[in-house]
Amino acid sequence: MLFGRGGTDLPSDVQRERKTCSGIPRWAQSLLKALQEKCEHALPKETCAVLFDPVKRARQLILNLYEPGAGIASHIDLAHRFDDGIFCLSLGSGVVMSFARSDLQPVQTATGTRELSIWLPPRSLLVLTGKARWQYAHGIEARPGDWVSDQRAHSHGMAAAQVRLSITGRWLKQGADVVGGG
Ligand SMILES: O=C(O)CCC(=O)C(=O)O
Numbered sequence: 110m111l112f113g114r115g116g117t118d119l120p121s122d123v124q125r126e127r128k129t130c131s132g133i134p135r136w137a138q139s140l141l142k143a144l145q146e147k148c149e150h151a152l153p154k155e156t157c158a159v160l161f162d163p164v165k166r167a168r169q170l171i172l173n174l175y176e177p178g179a180g181i182a183s184h185i186d187l188a189h190r191f192d193d194g195i196f197c198l199s200l201g202s203g204v205v206m207s208f209a210r211s212d213l214q215p216v217q218t219a220t221g222t223r224e225l226s227i228w229l230p231p232r233s234l235l236v237l238t239g240k241a242r243w244q245y246a247h248g249i250e251a252r253p254g255d256w257v258s259d260q261r262a263h264s265h266g267m268a269a270a271q272v273r274l275s276i277t278g279r280w281l282k283q284g285a286d287v288v289g290g291g
Pocket residue numbers: 171173181186197198247275276277
């Protein structure tokens with residue numbers, strides 16, 4: 110887990126000037142910058158603003174290393190601690206991530222509204238904002254592989270699980286970046 114105080118997305122000379130303190134290493138700062146540039150080409154302005162908002166908030170990055178076939182329990186990231194605008198970068202293996210709306214009944218599954226499974230290819234970026242961040246729990250089922258079908262390419266097959274490294278970026282809400290009594 111890496112934490113950076115507000116302003117860590119700013120160039121290092123500006124950070125020095127503002128005496129900000131960052132626990133986000135330089136490689137991760139470069140990664141954040143590269144992701145921001147890519148997103149600015151691919152996503153609506155408002156989505157980029159939520160993901161890379163220059164307002165001074167503390168940033169958290171989590172690196173999760175999954176052994177082949179390992180998963181993560183379905184969860185909604187803590188609403189009182191983390192703000193809107195979460196991303197998950199998939200490196201190494203792709204994986205299917207499942208999403209379930211916590212406020213709908215299972216009977217609605219048949220309509221496709223309550224649960225969905227999305228293939229996250231290697232080197233892809235998942236963005237969670239709005240409903241996807243606040244109302245859908247996300248998780249990865251532990252299994253040796255995923256059955257993936259590409260309707261446009263009319264192809265399907267088993268993608269065997271391999272080692273996967275994910276990098277998740279989140280904003281800490283104001284006050285949630287203070288640890289301990291005081
Ligand atoms: O591995 C991922 O892409 C998701 C990680 C995640 O949901 C978490 O660390 O809370």
